[in-house]
Amino acid sequence: MSGHGAHHPYSGTKAAMATRHGKHQVVGPALAEGVGLRLVLAEDVDTDQLGTFTGEIPRRGTPVETAFRKARLALEATDLNCAVASEGSFGPHPVAPLLPCGQELLVFLDAERGLRVVERRITPTNFAHHTSTGLDAPTKAFCDRVGFGSHALIVRPHTAVEDRSPLLHKGIQEPAALAEAIAECAAASACGRARLETDMRAHLNPTRMQQIGILADGLAARLATLCPACAAPGYGVIDREGGLPCGLCGTPTEWHRALVHGCARCPHRAIHPRDDGLTRADPAHCPSCNP
Ligand SMILES: [Zn+2]
Ligand SMILES: [Zn+2]
Incomplete structure (x- = not known):
């Protein structure tokens, strides 16, 4: 029972999304095309308060819970009835632990109809880390492997020294800036090495952004399908x-x-x-x- 945008219950309905990382750019067109939803960016919502990839703020609860919390914040900030939120988590592959694995979630909340939709997908990812003292051959090989340049890196001291303010460089995309960050973080590390990590924020990780786009198409298709019993979307x-x-x-x-x-x-x-x-x-x- 695929809906056509113009006749779908959501045609012309506004949905809020809180993102600081440009995810609305891939989610918006998919929902507009699929069911006629109009995505509105919920400004001034600090989704980082629910946790960051870099660990300054720990994540609490499951990714689905976190995503619905983000959706709630977007509703409150905009006074709309519908909201979308995205959440990604990354780690070793459950079946092949040497391979990295991503899980992306998109949730949709309709407070008026009492609808909660979860769309999820296991994704390829460049998620990885590496320790380094400079731009040597292994470090360059790591950079090639994770798509450094189009994909950003994070650098911090490999072994944090207490009593020093934590050093953390995010969003690095240039070799000169990378070399500088490695030197600074290696010098500040108890073991003399810097730790390089892939930056998983969507606007600095095109692999992730692409996967969120695929997931958004899946969410749109699900919303387009109405329940055979009660006709609710999703x-x-x-x-x-x-x-x-x-x-x-x-x-x-x-x-x-x-x-x-x-x-x-x-x-x-x-x-x-x-x-x-x-x-x-x-x-x-x-x-x-x-x-
Ligand atoms: Zn058998
Ligand atoms: Zn139903």
């Missing part, structure tokens, strides 16, 4: 169910067997087959016949 996949049976021995694998579609407002649920139509798992993933 009907879509809310869970995965079961273990897809092994093609050889039938043991349930870690692959999901079915998708659970659900409403963002009422309790309506429906079980759907996998998007790829698979009914049997590759025995290579079987915990029983191929351990």
Whole structure:
């Protein structure tokens, strides 16, 4: 039940987004095209009060909770009924710990209709860190790997020395500035090394911005789909169910067997087959016949 912008319940409705990192530039067009929502930037909302990537302010709660808090702040700042918020988290890949993994969330809150929609996606990311004393070959290789230049870096002392104000350079995109920051932070570090980290703020991380754009298309498609029971926008996949049976021995694998579609407002649920139509798992993933 895909809606067309002009006839969708959200056509012409304003939605607020609080972002200091330009995310509205990719989220706005997707929501406008998908359901006719008009994104309004919620000025003067300091989303950093809910935590920063660089750790000056620790994050509390789950990423979904944090995202809904951001959405609430945007509602309060604008007096609108709808808000969108984004939240990213980064760390080792759950299945392949040597690879970095991103999780991006977009949440949509409609206070008038009582709707809460969560769209999430595991994403590729350049998330990484490196310790260094200068622009040597390993450091240059690290810079190449994480797309330094188009993607910014953060530099700080690798081993913080107490009784000194914490040094932290963010948003570095030029080699000269990087060399200077490394020298300064290495000199201020107890171990004589600087720590380089990828800057994960979306406006300084095009990989992330692109993924947020893809997620925004997903959110728009979900909002365009109305609940078959109550007609609320935002009907879509809310869970995965079961273990897809092994093609050889039938043991349930870690692959999901079915998708659970659900409403963002009422309790309506429906079980759907996998998007790829698979009914049997590759025995290579079987915990029983191929351990
Ligand atoms: Zn419903
Ligand atoms: Zn098997």
